[in-house]
């Protein structure tokens with residue numbers, strides 16, 4: 001079993017990196033080479049800006065190359081709850097932003113010719129308990145009436161057409177959702193940006209950021225100091241560089257995945273006839289989908305812990321048991337990959353994007369970000385040209401999380417709370 005991301009292991013490494021010292025002046029410095037940074041760098045370069053992108057590790061090394069590669073529309077949370085909390089108009093506007101995120105991924109794949117198996121397979125949210133089905137059905141009624149007619153319910157007695165498992169009590173299908181090979185997508189985006197002249201420096205952290213005397217920003221890196229007229233932080237849970245303001249607002253939460261050996265097509269036809277992205281309704285959620293080479297990917301929060309090789313392996317064992325619970329017939333399937341990543345969680349699980357002291361940022365997708373990060377990278381290129389109104393998250397305040405200074409000491413307590421909730425509700 002490889003303790004590495006299947007997506008990064010099965011895509012060509014990024015080839016277009018810049019070499020040598022860094023100096024001079026750029027129009028924009030993008031900090032972070034994930035989906036937000038790569039899509040922003042591409043959009044800015046298309047506008048004719050002189051762009052530099054710094055990536056502390058390698059392209060897609062963090063969340064963007066380690067996720068479930070589900071490009072789902074809809075909220076991660078219940079639509080009814082979101083409308084009550086935000087008001088229907090705002091909830092619908094944000095819901096449509098997730099639709100636009102999936103559309104944006106599809107558009108960039110086509111425009112840039114990125115071979116990443118993008119397909120609108122749809123997502124099914126599976127009721128883990130009988131009463132969860134009723135809640136999903138109430139939510140779907142509201143969805144269909146107000147914002148997304150491309151949804152429908154599947155009752156337990158009809159569920160075999162969707163999934164070969166006795167574990168669930170029905171589900172809610174979102175037909176606009178898509179799946180992709182995210183390693184090929186994020187590296188393909190960065191290559192498209194490099195082809196348009198973006199200087200992409202891997203293994204180059206931003207280590208300092210100060211105001212330049214004549215306007216703009218001085219950016220420090222181990223390869224030298226340069227000036228940037230504008231800076232975009234696309235740096236996720238960043239543990240490197242002078243980003244304490246962000247770290248006090250984002251909680252890094254580990255999430256983990258396993259991938260089986262390639263499975264016979266007739267087995268997959270039985271287990272997941274429509275190849276949907278599947279997500280269950282538990283607080284400690286499980287999700288699964290197939291890969292382009294017919295493996296089953298199975299993920300979840302497993303434990304509230306950080307990701308590192310020992311932690312990933314421990315979580316992998318929990319996920320293996322959960323996989324067998326859903327699909328007993330995979331008891332003997334070999335697990336070829338097991339890895340983890342850190343989710344950039346905000347308190348209300350909604351992203352934050354905007355500008356502070358002349359520095360732009362888009363961060364905090366809270367585990368629902370393959371589509372939104374790609375959309376926001378592209379939108380931030382417009383926002384940085386003065387089109388602030390295009391930012392769907394512009395009105396959301398972002399206070400620091402009390403008691404949080406970057407290291408999430410409270411995660412085991414949160415995990416225990418959700419485990420108890422899953423047992424009793």
Ligand SMILES: Cc1cc2nc3c(=O)[nH]c(=O)nc-3n(C[C@H](O)[C@H](O)[C@H](O)COP(=O)(O)OP(=O)(O)OC[C@H]3O[C@@H](n4cnc5c(N)ncnc54)[C@H](O)[C@@H]3O)c2cc1C
Nearest residue numbers: 032034035036056064067068070206236238241341369370
């Ligand atoms: C395990 C897991 C599963 C997930 N599954 C899904 C899913 O199925 N569907 C979905 O929609 N979303 C999912 N997500 C969320 C999704 O992956 C993220 O929302 C998205 O990738 C965020 O992209 P990003 O570019 O903002 O951040 P990141 O991918 O985290 O990129 C930030 C980059 O900034 C770099 N960086 C940080 N500090 C510095 C610095 N000082 N200088 C230079 N570079 C720096 C980092 O090295 C990193 O590469 C998942 C996330 C995880 C962790």
